[in-house]
Amino acid sequence: MAVSLDIAALRARRPDGIDLAATQGDGLGCHAGKDAMRAAAEAAGMSDTLAQYGRDYPTGPHDQPQSMCPAFGSLRVGLRMRRTATILSGSACCVYGLTFTSHFYGARRSVGYVPFNSETLVTGKLFEDIREAVHASARPDEFDAIVVINLCVPTASGVPLRLLPKQIDGVRVIGIDVPGFGVPTHAEAKDVLAGAMLKFARSEAESGPVQAPRGGRSQRPTVALLGEMFPADPVVIGGLLEPLGLSAGPVVPTREWRELYGALDAAAVAAIHPFYTASVREFEAAGRPVVGSAPVGHDGTADWLTAIGTVCDVPREQIAAAQNRLLPVIRGALSAAPIRGRITLSGYEGSELLVARLLVESGADVPYVGTACPRTPWSEPDRVWLEERGVSVRYRASLEDDLAALAAFRPDLAIGTTPVVQKAKEAGTPALYFTNLISARPLMGAAGAGSLAKVVNAALANRPRFDAMRAFFEGVGTGHAAGIWQDVPQAKAAPKARAAEKPVGEMA
Numbered sequence: 229m230a231v232s233l234d235i236a237a238l239r240a241r242r243p244d245g246i247d248l249a250a251t252q253g254d255g256l257g258c259h260a261g262k263d264a265m266r267a268a269a270e271a272a273g274m275s276d277t278l279a280q281y282g283r284d285y286p287t288g289p290h291d292q293p294q295s296m297c298p299a300f301g302s303l304r305v306g307l308r309m310r311r312t313a314t315i316l317s318g319s320a321c322c323v324y325g326l327t328f329t330s331h332f333y334g335a336r337r338s339v340g341y342v343p344f345n346s347e348t349l350v351t352g353k354l355f356e357d358i359r360e361a362v363h364a365s366a367r368p369d370e371f372d373a374i375v376v377i378n379l380c381v382p383t384a385s386g387v388p389l390r391l392l393p394k395q396i397d398g399v400r401v402i403g404i405d406v407p408g409f410g411v412p413t414h415a416e417a418k419d420v421l422a423g424a425m426l427k428f429a430r431s432e433a434e435s436g437p438v439q440a441p442r443g444g445r446s447q448r449p450t451v452a453l454l455g456e457m458f459p460a461d462p463v464v465i466g467g468l469l470e471p472l473g474l475s476a477g478p479v480v481p482t483r484e485w486r487e488l489y490g491a492l493d494a495a496a497v498a499a500i501h502p503f504y505t506a507s508v509r510e511f512e513a514a515g516r517p518v519v520g521s522a523p524v525g526h527d528g529t530a531d532w533l534t535a536i537g538t539v540c541d542v543p544r545e546q547i548a549a550a551q552n553r554l555l556p557v558i559r560g561a562l563s564a565a566p567i568r569g570r571i572t573l574s575g576y577e578g579s580e581l582l583v584a585r586l587l588v589e590s591g592a593d594v595p596y597v598g599t600a601c602p603r604t605p606w607s608e609p610d611r612v613w614l615e616e617r618g619v620s621v622r623y624r625a626s627l628e629d630d631l632a633a634l635a636a637f638r639p640d641l642a643i644g645t646t647p648v649v650q651k652a653k654e655a656g657t658p659a660l661y662f663t664n665l666i667s668a669r670p671l672m673g674a675a676g677a678g679s680l681a682k683v684v685n686a687a688l689a690n691r692p693r694f695d696a697m698r699a700f701f702e703g704v705g706t707g708h709a710a711g712i713w714q715d716v717p718q719a720k721a722a723p724k725a726r727a728a729e730k731p732v733g734e735m736a
């Protein structure tokens with residue numbers, strides 16, 4: 229049944245902040261295209277938010293790497309936090325995909341959803357529905373915070389999450405816009421939420437006493453760690469910081485609201501993943517120095533200890549003593565687990581350059597590293613180190629960039645995203661999926677030095693199996709064996725029937 233809208237009446241009923249013109253017609257679905265969505269969002273008063281995203285998450289050389297819906301990054305951060313409810317506002321198809329992916333990755337938590345239709349979007353009823361959902365969910369015995377995420381269509385329509393109450397019965401309300409036409413990758417969407425939470429927590433800490441960390445305050449100055457990493461890595465980093473008289477602080481994105489205060493209270497921040505621009509802004513506003521790169525391999529650990537020790541005013545002799553104690557162990561671990569072979573590497577987690585450094589120090593020939601993340605000051609030491617060793621580093625790498633590298637460098641092993649792995653395997657090249665098999669391993673210090681070698685060497689040794697499989701299945705699934713007619717089937721001329729025979733096709 230066609231629905232006809234009385235636009236004049238609806239316009240009269242809309243709340244401030246909703247641009248009716250931006251929401252009319254059929255032009256606001258994903259199919260409207262990025263430019264139309266962006267124009268609608270700007271018309272709906274979202275220019276400041278989009279301009280800030282443009283500064284925080286610069287695009288180029290092309291505008292957006294092919295990857296999953298960016299909002300997944302924010303959703304995942306919210307779902308991983310204790311006592312945090314997460315509510316999506318967006319098209320049902322987007323919410324279905326995001327919810328599915330969340331549970332595929334083991335969310336074990338409900339995802340809230342406020343549905344809408346043309347009328348509730350146009351009249352502003354959607355905003356009222358969101359506000360109602362937030363009030364209904366704000367149960368202080370269950371939640372510290374409620375996160376509301378505007379997906380593409382509500383963002384383009386200017387649904388004003390900023391007008392939600394900041395707190396309800398002590399439950400914080402964090403509303404963020406995470407449109408695919410403003411936030412390039414899901415990695416950076418993690419930063420959108422982490423940055424918004426840090427901002428909120430910073431204003432709380434500035435206005436009065438806040439909750440202490442669950443385990444009490446550390447006796448030593450701490451270093452907050454930016455970026456989701458393998459659970460053992462913060463422990464290893466703590467061991468590296470110990471001879472400097474420091475300790476590892478909370479990891480941001482945090483798993484609990486009160487950890488945000490601990491992170492803001494750190495003596496320094498280690499931007500282990502280099503794309504947390506909004507979070508860095510909050511740390512800098514709190515007066516915390518931020519150090520890039522990470523303690524990976526021998527050289528990375530040496531430089532990182534110097535950088536962290538310097539910003540934390542650790543005496544030079546103490547830094548040197550720590551290096552003398554720690555670096556030989558890392559060198560020993562690297563030489564005990566060598567990697568031989570040519571490897572191309574690409575991913576969208578933000579740790580690609582760190583992994584490449586580790587591979588190079590393990591002895592691998594790495595001609596290419598592609599990352600979906602942008603170039604930022606916090607990965608500069610890694611870029612410089614890699615390029616000095618002849619590695620081509622590509623920021624905002626597209627699938628085409630990664631596949632071109634695969635074709636050009638003919639690696640013994642391709643580490644990459646799903647389509648890169650698929651392409652490599654089709655060509656008989658061993659391949660490993662970066663997200664599941666590489667980024668989910670310890671990378672830091674001596675523990676990281678040996679951990680990659682096991683999985684990488686096992687994959688490299690698979691080449692003969694790929695050759696055998698390829699030879700066995702040669703031609704299967706292609707050409708005439710694809711199960712698809714290659715040409716329009718031609719009817720065969722029926723043989724002339726002899727008098728004694730039945731005509732072809734006649735039932736007996």
Ligand code: SF4
Nearest residue numbers: 258297322379380408
């Ligand atoms: S929210 Fe935007 S980017 Fe995400 S699936 Fe929907 S249309 Fe695509």
